[in-house]
Amino acid sequence: MDFGTSDFKYGPITCGEDPLIVNNRGYFPDRKSVMYKAFESTPDVVVGDQVPLYLQSTEDLSSRLVYPMRNGMIEKADDNAWQVVSALCQYGLNTFSSQQNNGFKGYYIVASLSAISPRYMYERLMDIFKENNNGLIRAATVIPQPFAVAIGHGVTTCVVIESGHGNSQVCPISKYPIRNAQVTLNRGGGDANAITSEILKDAGYGDLASEESFVRKAKENIGLVPAELDVAIAEARKNPRKFRAKYKVPGTRVEVDLEKDSWTRFLIGEYVFNPNHEIFESYFSRGMPRPRDVKMGDTTFRGMLDFGDAIVTSVEKCPVELQSHLYREILLSGGNFSWNVPANLENVAVDAPAKIKSLLRQKGIKNVSVKMTASPQFSVWHGCIIYGFAVPENYEWDWQLLEGWMKFGS
Amino acid sequence: MGAQQCSAENPDPRSLSFKLGNETIRVVTLHKEEILESSKVLDAILYVTSMRQSADLLYLAAPRLLATTLDNQIFKTHGLGLILFDDRKIEETIEGRITPALEPKPINTAAVPDQNLLSEFTILKSMYAQMEKTIEDMREEMKAMNHSARTTEPQPPIRPESIELPRPPTAYTIAPHPAQGPLPSFFNNNPWLDVLSRRGRAEEVTPLAG
Numbered sequence: 001m002d003f004g005t006s007d008f009k010y011g012p013i014t015c016g017e018d019p020l021i022v023n024n025r026g027y028f029p030d031r032k033s034v035m036y037k038a039f040e041s042t043p044d045v046v047v048g049d050q051v052p053l054y055l056q057s058t059e060d061l062s063s064r065l066v067y068p069m070r071n072g073m074i075e076k077a078d079d080n081a082w083q084v085v086s087a088l089c090q091y092g093l094n095t096f097s098s099q100q101n102n103g104f105k106g107y108y109i110v111a112s113l114s115a116i117s118p119r120y121m122y123e124r125l126m127d128i129f130k131e132n133n134n135g136l137i138r139a140a141t142v143i144p145q146p147f148a149v150a151i152g153h154g155v156t157t158c159v160v161i162e163s164g165h166g167n168s169q170v171c172p173i174s175k176y177p178i179r180n181a182q183v184t185l186n187r188g189g190g191d192a193n194a195i196t197s198e199i200l201k202d203a204g205y206g207d208l209a210s211e212e213s214f215v216r217k218a219k220e221n222i223g224l225v226p227a228e229l230d231v232a233i234a235e236a237r238k239n240p241r242k243f244r245a246k247y248k249v250p251g252t253r254v255e256v257d258l259e260k261d262s263w264t265r266f267l268i269g270e271y272v273f274n275p276n277h278e279i280f281e282s283y284f285s286r287g288m289p290r291p292r293d294v295k296m297g298d299t300t301f302r303g304m305l306d307f308g309d310a311i312v313t314s315v316e317k318c319p320v321e322l323q324s325h326l327y328r329e330i331l332l333s334g335g336n337f338s339w340n341v342p343a344n345l346e347n348v349a350v351d352a353p354a355k356i357k358s359l360l361r362q363k364g365i366k367n368v369s370v371k372m373t374a375s376p377q378f379s380v381w382h383g384c385i386i387y388g389f390a391v392p393e394n395y396e397w398d399w400q401l402l403e404g405w406m407k408f409g410s
Numbered sequence: 411m412g413a414q415q416c417s418a419e420n421p422d423p424r425s426l427s428f429k430l431g432n433e434t435i436r437v438v439t440l441h442k443e444e445i446l447e448s449s450k451v452l453d454a455i456l457y458v459t460s461m462r463q464s465a466d467l468l469y470l471a472a473p474r475l476l477a478t479t480l481d482n483q484i485f486k487t488h489g490l491g492l493i494l495f496d497d498r499k500i501e502e503t504i505e506g507r508i509t510p511a512l513e514p515k516p517i518n519t520a521a522v523p524d525q526n527l528l529s530e531f532t533i534l535k536s537m538y539a540q541m542e543k544t545i546e547d548m549r550e551e552m553k554a555m556n557h558s559a560r561t562t563e564p565q566p567p568i569r570p571e572s573i574e575l576p577r578p579p580t581a582y583t584i585a586p587h588p589a590q591g592p593l594p595s596f597f598n599n600n601p602w603l604d605v606l607s608r609r610g611r612a613e614e615v616t617p618l619a620g
Contacts, residue, residue, distance in 0.1 A: 017594050154600040175605050375596075382596040390603045395610035404610070 001092055001111040002145070002380040003069050003085070005164050008047075009381045010092035012107065013389060019381040020095065022048045025067045026084030029054055045080075047087045071166035072114030073296070074121060086128045093136045106138030108393070108405065110384040115144045115162060115169040115177070116184055118297040119402070126397075126406050139405035141387070141397065146171035148383030149333045153373050157322070158329035159311060161356075163272075163336035165189045167301055170314040172326050176401070181317035183310045186301035187272065187291045189336040192219050195271045195280075198288050199264045205256050214249070218256060221247040224349040225269030225339045227358060229277055232348045236263035242344065266349070269339055273355050274306035308359025330356065330370040333379060337372060424457065427465070433508070436465035437493065440472040446549055448542040451476070452534070458490060467506035469493050477503070478603055479544040481537060540592065551599055 002009040004024055011019040026045040046054050051065075068074050068081035075081070093107070109129060113121055122142050129140040146160035150173040160171045168185040172178040193212065196219040200209040208214050222245040226232030236243035245262040248255040258264060270277060275291060284290045291303030302310065315326045337352040350358070353370040360368050373379040397404040413428035413435060428435040438458045444450040451472075458470050469491035472480075477494055482504055485492050491506025597603065 013594070017596070151600075151602045151606075152596055154596070154602065156601050156605055382594075383602075385594070386597065386600060386602055387606060389597075390606035391609050392607065 001089065001109065002148070002384060003088075003111065003113055004145075004380070005069055005072060005114075005166075006067075008088050008092070009378065010088075010095070011381075012096060013385050018378055020092075022088075022091070023051065023067075024069055024088065025051065025065060026080075026087055027051045027054050028064045028066065028080065030064070043087070045083050045087045047084060048091045069114070072116050072164065073118070074124075076120050076124075082124060082128070085125070086132065089128055090132050093132065093134075097136055106133075106136055106408070108388045109137055109140040110388040111140065111142045112145045112148045112380050112384050113142055114164075115146050115171050115182060116167065116296075116299050116301075117144070118299070119399075122402060129406070130408060133408050137408045139393065139407045141391075141403065141405055143384065143387055143403070144171070144177055145380050146333070147173060147177045148380040148387065149331060149373055150383065151386050152375070152379035152382030152384075153331055155329050155331065157325045158331055159315060159326050160331045160333060161307070161311070161337075163188055163332070163334040165336070168307075168310075168334070168336065170307075170310045172314055172318050172322075174318070174322055174326070176403075178318055181314050183305070183314040184299050184301045185291075185305060185307075185310055186294050186303045187275065189216075189219075189272075191275075191291060192223060192268055192272050192336065194288055195283065196223060196268050198283050198286075199258070199261075199267065200256060202264070203256065203258050203261055208254070208256065214254075217249065218247050219268055220338075222256070222258065222265045223268030223339070224265050224341075224345070225273065225352065225355050226266040227348060227350045227354065229266060229270045229279075232266040233263045233279075235348050236266065243348075269349075269355075272336060273352075273359060274308070275304055276306060306359060307356055308363050308365075311356070311360060312363050312365065327360075327365055327368045330368060331373055332356065332370065333373045333376055335376070338376070425461065433466040434464070435467040435469065435506070436461050437469040437471050440470065440476070442473050442475075445473055445476050446545055448538065448545050451541055451545070452538050455490075455537075456534075459488065466508045467491060469502075469506050471495060471500075475548070477607070479541045481540075484537060547598060 002019070006024060007021050008024040009019040009021050026047045028045055045066075066080050066084050068078070068084045074085070096107075111125055111129075113125070125142055126140065129137055146162050146169060149160045149162065150156070150158050155173075157174045158172075160173060162169045162171065163185075166188045168188055170183040170185075172181045193215050197209045197215045200206070200215065200218060208218075224232075240260045240262050243262045243265070245258040245265040246255070267279065271280060293303050294301045305313070311330065315323050318326060332352050339352055341349050341351050351372075353372060356370045357368060360366075360370075375382065391405070393405060395404045397406040413430040416427050416429045416434075424438060426437045426439070428437070436458075438454055438461075440451060440454045444454070454472075455470060458468050461468055468489070470485075471493040472495075474494045474496040480492065482492070485504045486507075489507035490504070491502065492504040494501050494503050
């Protein structure tokens with residue numbers, strides 16, 4: 001079970017290459033509504049493909065529709081979010097309960113959580129498995145998502161960099177996650193949305209800049225990562241037609257065209273990887289929030305650390321003899337690393353692996369290998385399946401290592 | 411006192427024979443070069459089972475590399491023991507069980523098929539098919555490793571002014587392979603299968619951080 005920020009991916013090995021997917025969200029029906037009263041079997045929380053059937057256009061969705069893992073973590077006291085997680089577990093198990101063979105003694109469940117999940121999330125998830133057993137669970141375990149990515153990708157010694165909406169994690173792996181070397185950044189796709197919004201406002205699209213879904217689409221279509229920001233800005237200013245940033249929403253007349261300010265498209269990508277360039281100070285001074293260092297539980301989220309420094313800081317917390325091996329395999333995972341490189345801008349714009357290599361080169365680290373995960377959407381689930389298949393059943397759960405099988409069945 | 415080898419009572423060159431108290435133990439060994447030929451693997455397994463009348467405990471000793479292709483449950487069902495070995499150690503992975511000697515069946519002219527025999531045959535057939543596919547994968551992997559060992563470039567010199575890393579030798583190929591056999595493609599050539607299968611064993615390397 002992969003509890004992603006947007007999607008819940010689940011299924012046994014018999015699913016083959018791809019898991020089943022539903023939104024990682026739950027809907028709490030209004031108990032006073034006619035819908036709830038008419039259908040007595042309506043559950044307290046609805047998950048899965050049934051959710052759209054319960055949504056009503058006039059109601060306020062923000063309180064009833066809960067996305068439990070938007071930022072990778074659930075607050076300890078957020079009972080609604082935990083209820084959604086429990087309902088999703090049940091939903092996932094019940095999807096396959098009718099397909100049991102004779103002699104079935106229960107599944108070995110491998111769940112995957114964000115690398116920043118504190119211990120109480122592991123405890124709570126194990127409690128949920130215990131409550132939802134019903135003979136369907138033989139044993140369960142929880143592994144961090146970067147660890148699952150490394151397993152799914154088939155690399156035993158590597159650095160996995162996971163970047164999602166709210167934050168990013170740099171996680172060295174050497175047969176085990178090296179937890180005390182993990183570095184977490186308080187920066188993700190949401191920050192790229194923020195700078196895109198400012199750029200749209202400056203270009204005169206203030207009304208569109210306030211619509212989150214439009215801003216995200218604009219970012220995906222016009223945002224670029226520069227090989228070298230100053231060079232890219234100079235080139236784009238010299239030749240605005242070549243670098244023109246234009247995006248039209250399909251099926252509408254809604255369009256943005258940055259025209260002579262198209263050079264700002266490079267700020268969007270640069271901000272994700274390195275927010276320290278002086279050009280961003282003008283945005284901060286005008287009110288755009290500066291990514292700050294934040295401490296949540298035992299984890300410090302670094303705000304302004306660039307990805308190159310983050311990787312070096314993380315790797316240098318590992319034994320010296322391991323460091324060169326880690327630099328040789330850097331895996332990038334998560335939607336925030338999906339950046340296009342238009343064909344005619346290849347010398348100026350780069351993709352995420354090239355940008356990371358460039359940042360590391362500036363720190364004196366050369367000949368590294370940086371790759372995107374082969375299957376960014378499913379690599380966590382692949383890793384969970386392999387883990388469940390290979391780990392011996394007598395490897396018992398250890399609260400120090402946070403690994404092993406917690407047995408539930410007989 | 412441990413088991414004593416009794417080679418005088420065992421003229422059979424394919425197996426080793428031991429005495430432990432009143433129990434006779436026979437071990438058939440599969441060598442490294444034999445595991446690439448599925449027919450030899452199957453022959454060894456069938457040979458072990460054929461010795462049930464002559465020993466109390468039966469074992470197959472095989473290279474550890476073969477472990478991922480063998481179904482432990484089948485060995486346990488038939489009371490066969492499994493010993494895995496590599497350059498560092500030999501380990502009894504599945505304990506052999508004493509099974510009652512089979513009495514010769516009376517000749518039945520009605521020729522009713524023995525259901526137990528049929529189901530055992532079906533199991534062996536599916537094991538054989540799975541092993542064949544896995545051995546083919548292993549053959550391809552060894553070819554790829556041999557090829558990359560021949561074509562690996564010499565390492566560049568380390569410059570004092572920057573940290574310049576030598577090029578890595580090819581270990582496991584990461585590029586996905588088309589799905590073969592019953593397992594999804596992301597299982598192919600995945601080194602984690604071996605790493606994770608050793609979890610919890612005494613000789614495993616302690617993790618760097620908890």
